[in-house]
Every structure is written in structure tokens, then in C-alpha cells.
Amino acid sequence: MRICKKCSEEKPIEEFRLAKAGNGGIYRLFGCKKCACLQQRKYYQLNKEKCLLADKIYRKNNMDRIKQQKRKYYFRNKEKIIKNIRRWELNNTERVKDLKYKWAKNNKNKILTRAKEAVERMDDYYIKRLLAMGTNWKSANIPQEMIELQRCSLILTRTKREMKNV
Numbered sequence: 001m002r003i004c005k006k007c008s009e010e011k012p013i014e015e016f017r018l019a020k021a022g023n024g025g026i027y028r029l030f031g032c033k034k035c036a037c038l039q040q041r042k043y044y045q046l047n048k049e050k051c052l053l054a055d056k057i058y059r060k061n062n063m064d065r066i067k068q069q070k071r072k073y074y075f076r077n078k079e080k081i082i083k084n085i086r087r088w089e090l091n092n093t094e095r096v097k098d099l100k101y102k103w104a105k106n107n108k109n110k111i112l113t114r115a116k117e118a119v120e121r122m123d124d125y126y127i128k129r130l131l132a133m134g135t136n137w138k139s140a141n142i143p144q145e146m147i148e149l150q151r152c153s154l155i156l157t158r159t160k161r162e163m164k165n166v
């Protein structure tokens with residue numbers, strides 16, 4: 001147990017963060033985690049611009065490292081992250097709609113390229129859309145056999161078109 005120099009509460013030693021000392025050693029901070037957090041927040045609020053700039057510079061100088069950390073974190077927590085996103089989407093349908101709309105507006109070229117690729121590769125996604133067109137079918141309910149049939153028909157049409165062009 002140890003007494004925090006800031007809030008004067010007695011807390012277990014793990015409640016005091018480890019920090020790097022100038023001589024390369026490690027020591028525990030005098031304030032508890034809660035106080036350090038509060039202090040950090042206060043400092044941030046008083047020095048917002050300075051903090052943001054420092055953060056920007058850090059991120060710029062450590063881009064690869066941060067990317068790697070993020071990737072590692074993602075793979076370790078993939079299921080949890082996806083679940084959280086889904087839950088958030090369900091609770092924010094209007095916002096999701098808005099975000100999707102904005103994203104689409106700013107990424108027209110990306111969308112066009114992706115769509116073209118889907119057509120060329122004859123993705124299930126594209127074929128389902130073709131099948132659902134002009135019907136009230138839900139693309140999730142279309143059976144795989146039907147998708148395969150449509151794909152065959154598409155190949156036929158494309159081959160015919162190519163033969164005409166030769």
C-alpha cells in the first residue's frame with residue numbers, strides 16, 4: 001500500500017503508474033492512476049493546442065509503429081470490435097445513413113472502381129443485385145443455385161458480345 005501525494009488516499013501499489021526515469025530505470029509515480037489521469041486531463045484542457053501539436057508530431061514520426069500497433073490490436077480484438085461497431089450502428093441508424101451518404105459523396109471514384117471490379121469479377125454481390133432488380137426479393141434470401149445460374153447466363157451473354165465484336 002502507498003499513500004497518494006495528491007489525494008492522500010492509501011491505495012495498492014499497482015494503482016501507481018510506472019514511469020521511465022532519466023537514467024533508464026523505472027520508478028512509480030507519486031500520484032495514483034486516478035490523480036494522474038485527472039492531471040493529464042487538466043493539462044490537456046489548459047494546453048490543448050500544444051498537446052494536439054505534440055500528438056500530431058508524434059504520430060507523424062511514428063506512423064509505421066502506430067499502424068502496426070493498431071493492426072495488432074484489431075486482430076487481437078476483431079470479434080469484439082466488429083460486435084461493438086454493429087451495436088453502435090443499430091443505435092445510430094440515422095447517423096450511419098448520414099455518414100454513408102457523406103462517404104459516398106466524397107468517394108465517388110472509389111465506388112465506381114469497386115462497382116466496375118464487381119461487375120468484371122461477377123461477384124455474388126453484383127449478381128444478387130442483378131437478380132433482385134425489378135423484383136421484391138431480398139438479396140440475402142436469394143439461393144446460391146440461382147446465383148450460379150445467373151452467373152452462367154452472364155458468362156454466355158458476355159461471350160456472345162465478345163464474339164460479335166471480333
Ligand SMILES: [Zn+2]
Pocket residue numbers: 004005006007008009031032033034035
Ligand atoms: Zn490520488
